[in-house]
Amino acid sequence: MGRKHNGRGGQAGKHNDRRNRTKPQRGGANDWNNIVPENMQNANFEEYYKAQNIVPEDEWDSFLNILKEELPTTFRVTGSRAHASVINGLIKDTYVPSMQDCEVDGVKYDPPNAIGWYPEGLAWELSAPKRIVRKQPAFKSFQRFLVGETEVGNLSRQEAVSMIPPLLMDVEPHHRCLDMCAAPGSKTAQIIEALNPHHTESTGMLIANDADYKRTHMLVHQTGRMPSKGLVVTNFDATMFPNISLGGGETLKFDRILGDVPCSGDGTMRKNREIWRKWSPMDGNSLHIVQLRILDRAMNMLKPGGRLVYSTCSFNPAENEAVVAAALNAHPGEYSIVDVSDKLPNLKRRPGITTWKVASHPDGKNVYHETYEAYRAAVEAGEERDKDKDKGIPKTVWPPANATELGLERSLRLLPHDQNTGGFFVCVLEKKLKPDAVAADAVRVNIDELPEADEGVEAIDDKGTLSLKRQLSPSVEAAEVAAKKAKLEAGTATKREKRDLAFREDPFSFVDPAHDEVQSIVNWFQLKDSFPRDKLLVRNEYGNPLRTMYIVNDVVKAVISNNDYTRLRMISAGVKAFVRQDSQKRDEIGCKWRVSSAGILEVLQDVPESKVHTVGLDSFRTLTEEMYPPIDKFTGAFKELLDKSEVGNMLIKVEAGEGAGGKLDLPMYLPVWKAKNSMSLLIDKKEKSVLSERVFGADICKPAPPRKDDASGLNTPEVKTEGNTPAVNTEVNTPVGEGEEDAEGEAVEEEVGEDEEEAALNS
Numbered sequence: 082m083g084r085k086h087n088g089r090g091g092q093a094g095k096h097n098d099r100r101n102r103t104k105p106q107r108g109g110a111n112d113w114n115n116i117v118p119e120n121m122q123n124a125n126f127e128e129y130y131k132a133q134n135i136v137p138e139d140e141w142d143s144f145l146n147i148l149k150e151e152l153p154t155t156f157r158v159t160g161s162r163a164h165a166s167v168i169n170g171l172i173k174d175t176y177v178p179s180m181q182d183c184e185v186d187g188v189k190y191d192p193p194n195a196i197g198w199y200p201e202g203l204a205w206e207l208s209a210p211k212r213i214v215r216k217q218p219a220f221k222s223f224q225r226f227l228v229g230e231t232e233v234g235n236l237s238r239q240e241a242v243s244m245i246p247p248l249l250m251d252v253e254p255h256h257r258c259l260d261m262c263a264a265p266g267s268k269t270a271q272i273i274e275a276l277n278p279h280h281t282e283s284t285g286m287l288i289a290n291d292a293d294y295k296r297t298h299m300l301v302h303q304t305g306r307m308p309s310k311g312l313v314v315t316n317f318d319a320t321m322f323p324n325i326s327l328g329g330g331e332t333l334k335f336d337r338i339l340g341d342v343p344c345s346g347d348g349t350m351r352k353n354r355e356i357w358r359k360w361s362p363m364d365g366n367s368l369h370i371v372q373l374r375i376l377d378r379a380m381n382m383l384k385p386g387g388r389l390v391y392s393t394c395s396f397n398p399a400e401n402e403a404v405v406a407a408a409l410n411a412h413p414g415e416y417s418i419v420d421v422s423d424k425l426p427n428l429k430r431r432p433g434i435t436t437w438k439v440a441s442h443p444d445g446k447n448v449y450h451e452t453y454e455a456y457r458a459a460v461e462a463g464e465e466r467d468k469d470k471d472k473g474i475p476k477t478v479w480p481p482a483n484a485t486e487l488g489l490e491r492s493l494r495l496l497p498h499d500q501n502t503g504g505f506f507v508c509v510l511e512k513k514l515k516p517d518a519v520a521a522d523a524v525r526v527n528i529d530e531l532p533e534a535d536e537g538v539e540a541i542d543d544k545g546t547l548s549l550k551r552q553l554s555p556s557v558e559a560a561e562v563a564a565k566k567a568k569l570e571a572g573t574a575t576k577r578e579k580r581d582l583a584f585r586e587d588p589f590s591f592v593d594p595a596h597d598e599v600q601s602i603v604n605w606f607q608l609k610d611s612f613p614r615d616k617l618l619v620r621n622e623y624g625n626p627l628r629t630m631y632i633v634n635d636v637v638k639a640v641i642s643n644n645d646y647t648r649l650r651m652i653s654a655g656v657k658a659f660v661r662q663d664s665q666k667r668d669e670i671g672c673k674w675r676v677s678s679a680g681i682l683e684v685l686q687d688v689p690e691s692k693v694h695t696v697g698l699d700s701f702r703t704l705t706e707e708m709y710p711p712i713d714k715f716t717g718a719f720k721e722l723l724d725k726s727e728v729g730n731m732l733i734k735v736e737a738g739e740g741a742g743g744k745l746d747l748p749m750y751l752p753v754w755k756a757k758n759s760m761s762l763l764i765d766k767k768e769k770s771v772l773s774e775r776v777f778g779a780d781i782c783k784p785a786p787p788r789k790d791d792a793s794g795l796n797t798p799e800v801k802t803e804g805n806t807p808a809v810n811t812e813v814n815t816p817v818g819e820g821e822e823d824a825e826g827e828a829v830e831e832e833v834g835e836d837e838e839e840a841a842l843n844s
C-alpha cells in the first residue's frame with residue numbers, strides 16, 4: 082500500500098512558471114510541471130471521479146477543462162483591520178485604476194478583482210497569465226508591489242479556497258485555538274488575525290503545530306509577520322498531540338481546532354501538474370488513516386460547545402466524507418456537522434456526499450469493491466497487492482451503514498469550475514454541550530482497532546509543497562527511535578542519530594521580574610505598572626536575559642510553566658519584545674536593550690505617551706534615506722530632543738499626513754537607535770525599502786556606507802545625502818518578514834545586521 086511518488090523532492094510547484102514551454106519527459110518528476118494541456122490526462126482519475134458523482138454529468142467537461150488551466154494569482158490583505166484597510170485602499174484606488182485597459186498583442190487583460198465571497202473585499206484574484214504580468218508595465222509595477230508587501234507581511238499569497246477554513250472557525254479573541262497541521266502557516270496567520278483583529282490586547286491563544294520539524298521553522302518565520310503574545314509553535318505528530326496541563330489539575334481544552342490535514346492534494350492539480358501523471362485512488366486510501374487519527378485526536382481535545390474545522394485540498398471522499406463519517410462514529414452522539422450555508426453567502430459550494438465508491442489499484446488500473454468484505458476476499462484471492470494482506474485499505478474508507486444520518490451533506494466541496502479556484506473540502510463540526518443518548522446497536526468505530534497509518538506515502542499542501550514523509554506513522558517513528566537507541570547503547574550511533582534522539586530546541590524559562598535587566602528596561606522606557614514583567618521569556622534554562630526576551634500572555638505562561646519543555650516540543654512562543662544591543666561600549670549605554678520592531682505594538686501598550694516621540698515625514702525621510710543619518714540632519718523639536726537624549730533606543734510615532742515628498746495614511750510606530758552622533762531606524766532592510774516605496778513612491782534607501790574602521794567598529798560611518806523623490810501613498814506599522822512564496826527558506830529574524838547595530842551604536 083502507499084505508492085511512493087519517487088523522485089519528488091523539495092517544492093513540487095517550483096518550476097510552474099516554466100510550464101507550457103516544454104513537453105513532459107519521463108526522466109524527471111519536475112519536468113511534469115511543464116506539461117502541456119493536451120497531455121494532462123489520467124484515465125484512472127477521470128473514471129474514479131465520474132464514479133463518485135461529485136460533479137454533475139453536464140458539468141464534467143467544464144470541471145476537467147479548468148483543471149488544465151493555470152490557476153489565477155490570489156492573495157489576501159493581512160494584519161489588523163485598520164492596517165488592512167489602508168493596504169486594500171492602495172490596491173483599489175491606485176493599482177486597479179492603473180491597470181485598466183491594458184492590452185498585450187491585441188488582447189485585453191483585467192486588473193485584479195476583489196474575490197466576491199471574501200469578507201470586506203480583502204482578498205484579490207489576478208487572472209492575467211504570469212508572462213503578461215512580467216511583461217506589461219502596469220502589471221509589472223503591481224507585481225513589484227505584491228512581492229514587496231508580501232515580503233514584509235502585508236499581503237499573503239494564498240489559494241482562494243485555502244482561505245475558507247479559518248473563516249468558518251468563527252474565532253473570537255478569547256478563544257484557545259489549535260492548528261494541528263499548520264505549516265507553512267497561511268491559515269495560522271488568518272487565525273492570529275481573528276484572535277487579535279485590532280491589534281490590541283488578546284487573551285486568547287493559538288498553538289500552531291506541525292509534525293515536520295523543518296516546516297515548524299517555516300511556521301515561525303511566517304507567523305513572525307503577525308506577532309502575537311498568544312502564539313506557540315509546537316512540533317508533534319498531531320495524532321499523538323499531548324494533553325497539556327494548565328496547573329491546578331486543569332487540562333487545556335480548545336475552543337477552536339483546525340485540522341487542515343496532509344492529503345493527496347488532487348485539488349491542487351492546476352498548480353501541481355505532476356499529479357496528472359501520478360494520481361491513483363490509493364493516494365487517498367493510504368492517507369485516510371492518518372487523517373482519521375488526527376481528526377479523532379482533535380475531537381478528544383475540543384471543549385463541549387467548541388468548533389472543529391476539518392479540511393483537505395483533495396476531491397476524494399476517501400479523505401473527506403469517509404474520514405468525517407468514521408470520526409463521527411468513533412464519537413457517537415458527541416458531535417454534529419454545522420450547517421454553514423448562511424456563511425460566506427457569495428461562495429458557491431457543493432454539498433458533501435453520502436455514498437461513494439472505493440477503488441484499489443493493483444495493476445495500474447482502478448478496481449472497485451462494493452464492500453470491505455469483497456475487497457478482503459480479493460486480497461485473500463491474491464488479486465490485490467501482496468502487502469495488502471497485512472494492512473490494505475481500512476474498512477472506514479467505505480461508506481458506513483449510517484452515512485445518510487450523519488449530515489455529511491452539510492460539508493462543503495469546492496469545485497474549480499465554480500469560481501475559477503483549486504479544489505477543496507471543508508467540514509465544520511461542533512461538540513455538543515451534552516452528548517446525545519446513543520442506541521446500543523448504533524454504528525461505532527474503534528480507532529484503536531484500525532491499522533497503523535501507511536508509511537512512505539506523500540502528501541501535498543495547497544502551496545504545492547511535498548509535506549508528508551515518514552512522520553505519518555507513529556509506529557515507524559517509534560521503530561526508528563528504538564533502532565537509534567539500540568545503536569546508541571551499542572556505541573554505533575552516528576552523530577546525526579544521536580542528535581535525532583534529543584529534542585533540539587533550547588529550553589524556555591521566565592526571567593525573574595526583579596532582574597536588573599528587566600528593571601533597566603522598565604526604567605528606560607518608564608513602563609507602566611501594567612507592563613507584564615513577569616511574562617518575559619528567554620531561551621535558556623536559567624531565566625538569564627542574554628540576548629532576546631519574548632513576551633507572552635497569561636494562558637501561554639500557564640502552558641509553559643506547567644509542562645516540561647521537552648514534552649511540549651515547543652519551537653517558539655510569544656513575541657520577540659526586547660533585543661540586547663551588543664557593543665564594546667556597552668557600559669556607556671543607559672539601557673542595553675532595544676524594542677524589537679516585531680514586538681513594538683505589544684510593548685507600546687505599556688509605554689507612557691511621553692516616551693513615544695512624534696516626528697513628521699521629514700524626519701522619517703531622513704531615517705529612511707540613510708542608514709545612519711547624523712543628528713545634525715534633524716530639525717526642530719526632534720533635533721532638540723536628540724541633542725539632550727542619552728545613547729539608546731527611542732520609540733517614534735511618525736504622524737500620518739503629507740510632506741517631504743511622501744504621504745502616510747495611518748500613524749506608524751518604529752524603534753530607532755540614538756547613537757552619539759547619528760540615528761538609525763531599527764527595522765529590516767527589506768521592510769525599510771517597502772515602506773519607502775509605499776510612503777515616498779520609490780525605494781530611497783541608500784546602501785550602508787563603508788565604515789572607516791571595520792576592525793574596531795567604533796567610528797562614525799560615512800553618510801551622504803540624496804535629493805527628494807516623488808510621493809504617493811500610505812503607511813502603517815509592518816512586521817518583519819519574508820515572502821510567503823519563499824517561506825521554505827530559513828527563518829529571517831534580522832532587523833538590523835550585527836555590523837550595522839555595532840556601527841549605529843558607536844557612531
Ligand SMILES: C[S@@+](CC[C@H](N)C(=O)[O-])C[C@H]1O[C@@H](n2cnc3c(N)ncnc32)[C@H](O)[C@@H]1O
Nearest residue numbers: 262263265266267268292293318319341542548
Ligand atoms: C495541508 S498542509 C497544511 C497547510 C497549512 N495548514 C497552511 O494553511 O499553510 C499539511 C501539513 O501537515 C503536516 N503533517 C503531516 N503529517 C502530520 C501529522 N501526523 N501531524 C501533524 N502534522 C502533520 C505536514 O508537514 C504539512 O505541513
